Amino acid sequence: xxxxxxxxxxxxxxxxxxxxxxxxxxxxxxxxxxxxxxxxxxxxxxxxxxxxxxxxxxxxxxxxxxxxxxxxxxxxxxxxxxxxxxxxxxxxxxxxxxxxxxxxxxxxxxxxxxxxxxxxxxxxxxxxxxxxxxxxxxxxxxxxxxxxxxxxxxxxxxxxxxxxxxxxxxxxxxxxxxxxxxxxxxxxxxxxxxxxxxxxxxxxxxxxxxxxxxxxxxxxxxxxxxxxxxxxxxxxxxxxxxxxxxxxxxxxxxxxxxxxxxxxxxxxxxxxxxxxxxxxxxxxxxxxxxxxxxxxxxxxxxxxxxxxxxxxxxxxxxxxxxxxxxxxxxxxxxxxxxxxxxxxxxxxxxxxxxxxxxxxxxxxxxxxxxxxxxxxxxxxxxxxxxxxxxxxxxxxxxxxxxxxxxxxxxxxxxxxxxxxxxxxxxxxxxxxxxxxxxxxxxxxxxxx
Numbered sequence: 001x002x003x004x005x006x007x008x009x010x011x012x013x014x015x016x017x018x019x020x021x022x023x024x025x026x027x028x029x030x031x032x033x034x035x036x037x038x039x040x041x042x043x044x045x046x047x048x049x050x051x052x053x054x055x056x057x058x059x060x061x062x063x064x065x066x067x068x069x070x071x072x073x074x075x076x077x078x079x080x081x082x083x084x085x086x087x088x089x090x091x092x093x094x095x096x097x098x099x100x101x102x103x104x105x106x107x108x109x110x111x112x113x114x115x116x117x118x119x120x121x122x123x124x125x126x127x128x129x130x131x132x133x134x135x136x137x138x139x140x141x142x143x144x145x146x147x148x149x150x151x152x153x154x155x156x157x158x159x160x161x162x163x164x165x166x167x168x169x170x171x172x173x174x175x176x177x178x179x180x181x182x183x184x185x186x187x188x189x190x191x192x193x194x195x196x197x198x199x200x201x202x203x204x205x206x207x208x209x210x211x212x213x214x215x216x217x218x219x220x221x222x223x224x225x226x227x228x229x230x231x232x233x234x235x236x237x238x239x240x241x242x243x244x245x246x247x248x249x250x251x252x253x254x255x256x257x258x259x260x261x262x263x264x265x266x267x268x269x270x271x272x273x274x275x276x277x278x279x280x281x282x283x284x285x286x287x288x289x290x291x292x293x294x295x296x297x298x299x300x301x302x303x304x305x306x307x308x309x310x311x312x313x314x315x316x317x318x319x320x321x322x323x324x325x326x327x328x329x330x331x332x333x334x335x336x337x338x339x340x341x342x343x344x345x346x347x348x349x350x351x352x353x354x355x356x357x358x359x360x361x362x363x364x365x366x367x368x369x370x371x372x373x374x375x376x377x378x379x380x381x382x383x384x385x386x387x388x389x390x391x392x393x394x395x396x397x398x399x400x401x402x403x404x405x406x407x408x409x410x411x412x413x414x415x416x417x418x419x420x421x422x423x424x425x426x427x428x429x430x431x432x433x434x435x436x437x438x439x440x441x442x443x444x445x446x447x448x
Contacts, residue, residue, distance in 0.1 A: 050180040056237070057178040061186050063235035064171040065193040066228040070136070071168035073197015074225065075105050077205055081156070084209060090149055097149070103398070104157035109165045110394025116169045117387030118252075121380060124242040125170040132166030133229040135159055137222050144218035167229065169390065170236075173383040176374040177239030183371050184323050188315015191367040195308035199301065240379050255385055260376050260439040265392045267431030268369065272396025274335060274425025275365055277404055277417060278342060278358055279303065285342075285414055286351045295348060302352060303359040310363025315371075318364075322447040323371045324436040328429055330364035335425030337361065343418045369393070372432070375448070376439060396424075 051057050085091075085098045120128060139160025146152045172190070179186040201221065208217035255261045282303065283296040310330070318326040341354045370386055377385045407417045440446045 050178065050239075052179055052182050057186075059235040060174055060178050060237060061190055063232040064175050064190040066232040067167050067171035067236075068190050068193030069197040069200075070225040070228050071109075071164045071171075072194035074164065074201055074221075075102075075109070076194065076198030077201035081205075084214060085152070088214065089147055090152070093149055101152055101157040104153070105161040105164065106394065106398060108158070108161040109168070110391050110398070112162065112165045113169060113387030113390035113394075114384060115387065116166055117173065117383035117385065120170055120173050120238075120242075120383030122242055125174055125236065125238045128166050128170045129229075129233050129236060132163045132170065133226075133233060135163030136167065136229065137163070137226045139163060140218055140222035140225065144215045144222065167232070169383070169387060171232065172370045173386055174236050174238045176370070176382045177379055182319050183374060184315040184318030184326070184368060186315070187371045188312045188318075188367045191311040191315070191363075192308050194366065195304055195311060195363075199304050252384070255377075255381070255388060258376075260435045261385070263431050263435035263438055264372060264376065265389060267428045267435065268389050268393040269395060270424050270428030270431060271331060271365060272393050272428075273400060273403070274338065274421040274423070274428065275362055276396060276400045277421035278338060278354075278362075280400065281404065281417065282351070282355055285418075286345075286348075288414065289346055289351070291348050291351060299351065299355045302355045306356045306359030307363040307366075310360035311367040312363075313360075314364035315367045318368055318371065320447075323368050323375055324432070324439075324448050327364050327368045327372060328433050328436065330361045331425060331429040331432070334358060334361045334365075335422050335429060338418060338422035338425060343415060343422070376435075 081102060085093075085101065090098050116128065139155045139158070139162075142155035142159065143152060146155055172187075175186050175190060176183070205217050205221065208220055212220075282299050286296045286299060287293055314326050314330055337354060337358050341350060341357070345351050345354060369389065373385050373389050374382055403420075404417055407420055408414070410416060412419075436448060440448045
C-alpha cells in the first residue's frame with residue numbers, strides 16, 4: 001500500500017522535495033500549498049520505521065480501547081442521567097436547564113480539541129493522560145455526593161467532561177504513530193470500546209440506581225473507569241517525540257491552506273447532521289409509526305450491536321481497500337438507507353432492518369474519522385489536526401436536536417426530518433469524496 005501511494009502521488013506530479021528546500025524558495029512553497037500535500041505531509045519519511053504491529057503497538061491499542069470505553073462509552077449513557085435528574089434531585093428544574101449537564105460533556109469534548117491536540121504535539125501525552133484521568137474520576141466521585149444543581153454541573157458537566165476530552169484525544173493521536181498499513185484495523189478495534197461502553201454503562205447505571213442508589217452507582221462506575229484508565233496509562237505511549245519549539249502562528253493556519261484537508265473538514269462538518277438524527281430519533285419515529293414502546297427501545301440496542309460490527313469490519317477492510325474508499329462507500333450507503341428505507345418505513349420489520357443496516361454502515365464514521373486525518377497529515381501535527389476535526393464535526397452533534405425540533409414542528413414533520421438527514425449525509429460524503437479527488441486524482445481504482 002505504501003508503494004502504491006508513492007507511485008500514485010508521483011504520477012500526479014506531487015513534490016518530493018524536503019520541507020527545508022521548500023522553505024528556502026517562497027514561490028515554490030506557495031505553489032505547494034495550493035496543490036495536494038507533499039509526501040512529507042503523508043508522513044513518508046517515518047513510514048518505513050512504523051512497526052504496524054508487535055506487542056508494544058497492540059498494547060497501545062488496548063490502552064486506547066480502554067479510553068474509548070470510558071470516554072465516549074460514558075458519554076453515550078447521558079440519557080440515563082437526564083431521566084434520573086428530572087425525576088430525582090433536580091425535579092424543580094426544567095428539562096432544558098438539566099440538559100446543560102450532559103450537553104457540556106459533548107461541548108468540552110469538541111471545543112477543547114485543537115487546544116489538547118496542540119499540547120499533545122508540543123509536550124507529549126504522558127502528563128495529559130494523568131491529568132485527564134484524575135479529572136474524569138474526581139468529577140464522578142464529586143457527582144456522587146452532589147445534591148445541588150451547580151454541584152452536578154461543575155462535577156459531571158465540567159470536571160469529568162474535561163477529563164474525558166483530554167484522555168480521548170490523547171489516546172487516538174497516540175495510535176496513529178504506531179500503525180500505517182494496518183491503521184484502519186487499529187482504529188476499528190479501539191472504536192469498538194465506545195460501542196461496548198455505550199451498552200454497558202446505561203444498563204449498569206440503571207440497575208445500580210434502582211438497587212443501591214445514585215451515589216454508589218456513580219462511585220462504582222468511577223472505580224471501574226479508574227481501573228481502565230490505569231491500564232491506559234500503563235500501556236499508552238507516543239511514538240513521535242514532542243516538538244517543544246515555539247510554533248509560529250502561521251503554522252497553526254497551515255491545515256486551512258491545504259485543499260484536501262479543508263474539504264475533509266467540510267465533509268466531517270456536514271455528515272453528523274445526517275448521522276445523529278437516526279441515532280437520536282429512531283425509537284421516537286418508530287413509536288409514531290405504530291411500534292410498541294418496548295420494541296422501539298430495543299432499536300437502540302440493535303443499532304449499537306450492529307455498529308460494533310461495522311466499526312471493526314470497516315477498519316479491517318480499509319487497510320486493503322483504502323480508508324477514504326471504505327469511508328466514502330459506507331457513508332453513501334448510509335445516506336441511501338435513510339432516504340430509501342427510513343423515509344417510507346411503516347412496519348416494524350423495516351424499522352428493525354434499518355436500525356441494523358444503518359448501524360453496520362454508519363459505524364465507519366467513528367472507526368475511520370481519525371484514520372482519514374492521519375492519511376493526509378504529517379505525524380508531528382496529528383494531535384492538532386484531530387482536534388480540529390472533532391471541533392468541526394461536533395457542530396452537528398450540538399445543533400441537531402434544536403434543528404430537528406424545528407423541522408418536526410413544520411408541515412413536513414417526520415418526512416422532512418428524515419429527508420434532511422439523508423441529504424446531509426450524502427452532501428457531507430461528497431465533500432470527503434472531493435478531498436480524495438484533490439489528493440489522488442479522479443482514478444477510482446487507487447487504494448487510498
